[in-house]
Amino acid sequence: MTEDEDRMANADQNAILRRSFDPVLTEPIPARMYLRTPRWIDQARVAAYVAIGVAFGIGIGLAIPYAGVMPPSPAMVAAASALPVRAARAHLVYSPEVRHPVEVAANEKDHLVKWLSKRLDRPLKVPTLSGEGFELLGGRLLPGNDGPAAQFMYQDASGKRLTLYVARPHRGDKLTAFRFAQEGGVQVFYWIDDDCSYAISGEIDKSQLSRIATVIYKQLEP
Amino acid sequence: MDYNLIVPYIPNLRRYARALVGDREGADDLVQDTLERAVRKFHLWRPGDLRAWLFSIMHNVFVNQLKARRIAPEVDIDEASIAAPIPSATAIDVGDVERALCVLAPEQREVLLLVALEDMTYADVSRALGIPIGTVMSRLSRGRERLRRAMNGDPVTTSLRIVQ
Numbered sequence: 001m002t003e004d005e006d007r008m009a010n011a012d013q014n015a016i017l018r019r020s021f022d023p024v025l026t027e028p029i030p031a032r033m034y035l036r037t038p039r040w041i042d043q044a045r046v047a048a049y050v051a052i053g054v055a056f057g058i059g060i061g062l063a064i065p066y067a068g069v070m071p072p073s074p075a076m077v078a079a080a081s082a083l084p085v086r087a088a089r090a091h092l093v094y095s096p097e098v099r100h101p102v103e104v105a106a107n108e109k110d111h112l113v114k115w116l117s118k119r120l121d122r123p124l125k126v127p128t129l130s131g132e133g134f135e136l137l138g139g140r141l142l143p144g145n146d147g148p149a150a151q152f153m154y155q156d157a158s159g160k161r162l163t164l165y166v167a168r169p170h171r172g173d174k175l176t177a178f179r180f181a182q183e184g185g186v187q188v189f190y191w192i193d194d195d196c197s198y199a200i201s202g203e204i205d206k207s208q209l210s211r212i213a214t215v216i217y218k219q220l221e222p
Numbered sequence: 223m224d225y226n227l228i229v230p231y232i233p234n235l236r237r238y239a240r241a242l243v244g245d246r247e248g249a250d251d252l253v254q255d256t257l258e259r260a261v262r263k264f265h266l267w268r269p270g271d272l273r274a275w276l277f278s279i280m281h282n283v284f285v286n287q288l289k290a291r292r293i294a295p296e297v298d299i300d301e302a303s304i305a306a307p308i309p310s311a312t313a314i315d316v317g318d319v320e321r322a323l324c325v326l327a328p329e330q331r332e333v334l335l336l337v338a339l340e341d342m343t344y345a346d347v348s349r350a351l352g353i354p355i356g357t358v359m360s361r362l363s364r365g366r367e368r369l370r371r372a373m374n375g376d377p378v379t380t381s382l383r384i385v386q
Binding site: 009010013014016017018020021022024025026027029030032033182184185 | 225229232233234236237238240241250253254257315316319320334335337338339366369373
């Protein structure tokens with residue numbers, strides 16, 4: 001073979017290999033690749049803590065320039081980060097499900113809400129996100145930090161999914177305004193009110209998720 | 223460490239692993255072990271080419287798996303099926319390519335796939351696999367030749383045994 005023929009043959013070979021294996025690039029990443037070992041979760045927690053700490057620090061820094069900032073104690077951090085970590089884990093586990101994303105589908109919404117309200121021992125409301133292009137798929141019961149938790153799943157026309165995680169506030173949790181955390185590729189906005197703690201998770205643009213979090217917050221406000 | 227730095231490389235690691243190992247489960251196990259090891263060893267990473275570093279970790283994990291005989295695609299392959307002629311270029315499907323790749327020795331497959339899929343230079347491959355550039359070139363040309371023969375349905379004469 002001449003050098004040119006050689007180069008052509010090599011390029012052909014590369015093209016065949018690419019064509020055969022490039023589809024793997026767009027397959028959804030299995031959830032276990034984010035979460036299998038506890039060590040990673042710890043590290044993810046640390047990352048969330050750092051993110052929260054930094055956001056907190058920036059907030060205070062803006063309010064009181066050059067004031068000394070005390071870092072939150074580890075106990076506070078553990079309690080604060082448990083919610084987004086759990087929500088993100090649940091999102092990663094269930095949102096890629098093709099056949100069984102939810103236990104109870106949206107066509108049985110009344111039953112779903114009644115059931116989960118009973119298990120969480122408080123009246124739950126399911127926000128409507130149609131205005132944002134997301135429709136309810138359904139929901140499921142999950143083990144929470146402190147008893148049962150609920151997950152509601154939404155999907156848009158392109159198949160993108162969001163999950164809303166609802167749990168009873170952990171003992172000692174303080175009410176919080178919106179907070180943001182990132183776990184693996186998942187963005188989480190979360191907040192804690194009198195009755196429940198909420199976290200909305202998705203692999204979507206942060207500003208869009210923030211808007212959706214506000215919509216949910218407004219709908220849930222008593 | 224910031225695991226988010228690694229996440230963008232997962233699709234590339236999976237593509238390479240799929241071509242290297244052949245089956246989906248085995249490939250994803252290889253990726254998983256690689257990611258876990260990368261997290262454990264992250265403090266050893268010197269800021270630089272993170273991709274090359276991740277592929278070098280995957281190489282080490284792959285070699286260990288081969289040694290442990292957890293991945294042994296060659297031994298089960300029926301040579302007759304490899305030698306079956308492939309009718310035309312348009313009819314080549316992933317299965318044909320996967321079968322043809324099985325004919326290559328694992329170390330040839332590694333070099334060829336890093337070049338073909340990851341577009342790595344000889345120097346990149348040499349770093350990722352920890353072998354001299356001359357070895358990269360010779361493995362690549364032997365690998366290309368073998369793949370070409372397998373895809374043409376030529377009989378593959380060389381031994382398919384894995385060295386223990």
